[in-house]
Amino acid sequence: MTSTSATTRVLPASGGRGGRTRAPKRSGRARIGRVVSLDAARGLLVLATVAWLAAPRRPVPASQAWGAVGLDAIALPAFAVVAGCALAMAQHRGWTSGARVAGRALLLLALGVVIAAGAALVAGAATGARWAPEEGALGGLERISVGGPLVQLAVATAALGVLAAIARSWSAWAWTVVIATAIGAGSLWITTAICDGPNDACSPATLLVGGVADAAGVGTDPAVVATVTTVVAGLGLAIPAAAGAALVHALLRARSVPGAQRRRVVGYALLAATLFGVLGILAHFTPTVWGQAALQPSTAIWTPPLTLAVASLAAVLAAAMHPSIDTDLRGGTSALGAFAEPFAALGRCSLLAVGTTLAARTLLEALPAPSPVTWFARLGDIPSIVLALLVAAAWLALALAADRRGRRLRP
DSSP, X not given: OOXXXXXXXXXXXXXXXXXXXXXXXXXXXXXXXXXXXXXXXXXXXXXXXXXXXXXXXXXXXOOOSSSOOOGGGGHHHHHHHHHHHHHHHHHHHTOOOHHHHHHHHHHHHHHHHHHHHHHHHHHHHHTTOOEEGGGTEETTGGGOOOOSHHHHHHHHHHHHHHHHTTOOSHHHHHHHHHHHHHHHHHHXXXXXXXXXXXXXXXXXXXXXXXXXXXXXXXXXXXXHHHHHHHHHHHHHHHHHHHHHHHHHHHHHHHHTSSSOHHXXXXXXXXXXXXXXXXXXXXXXXXXXGGTOOOOXXXXXXXXXXXXXXXXXXXXXXXXXXHHHHBSSSSSOEETTHHHHHHHHHHHTTHHHHHHHHHHHHHHHHTSSSSOHHHHHHXXXXXXXXXXXXXXXXXXXXXXXXXXXXXXXXXX
């Protein structure tokens, strides 16, 4: 079997109708460039996310915590898939390390905490909260709720770094996805059996906190429950992240053999999509074997049926995008690469674009009622859609201008 470890030699494409190609830039020694299709996929996801965050009134219903799943529920699992893809590419090229992964996780955690603290201070100032540390009054900071998507992604990134220490090939990452799915689905099956969950009052987080509190003879703290729920949600996002890493290693295996690479890339991507889809279906229906209700997709804690469906869709898109845009995994692109470059430029500053837009909306919503977000939402759907498109276009233009000047925007 061909190894796809960090030392795998990825061969250039051959024997396909690739048309005109653009090779990576060279300066002295061969330079490994970024994979344009991966950055472009991240850029498209960033465009959709900032547009959703910028729209005060959304024409499409948002997801419910334990009920209906809306379009917004796809965003975090999709970002987790992309994060897993990026880590696998860095792992293959020898660019990753425990320190880098830990630094990325701490950066996401810090941004999440800063946004939550800012919202708590704004809300506290609006309600006249006092600053008296000796009395436990911190101007609203005492009511801070540390959670949100950035903190969940921080937990997922940390978990992904741990998994990357033991999984470095397509087969290892595939088994990692299988085992993680079994653990995640199993914890939710147990919840369903014990207390007819999952819901706000009955979830793996509430069972864990409640069990520890009962053993200690103390009551449960809602803040602790919220924090543990965020950690559990982040661990749930580690499943699509591991799926993204498995997908990239599948593509690496396809690229490691000369001849008919495009067919092999499509075949391995569809194989990964099938694996993720079958695991999601098994996670959904297996509880019915024991007479329990099927495990429904959920957004409060990211469940395997939802996250694996997103990963399967991402693998299908990779089967179309990667062989069409990239001639290899060293930065070479086909003629279609020029059309993908603007979105790839935005994908390279994804954290800045999404983090800034999320912070702006969170702080504006923390202002006293009616907040600017509520006031603008009353104007109707059309003004909100126009504002969302303007914000998305502004980020795209800013990222493209920075990319043409050779600058990378970072938070």
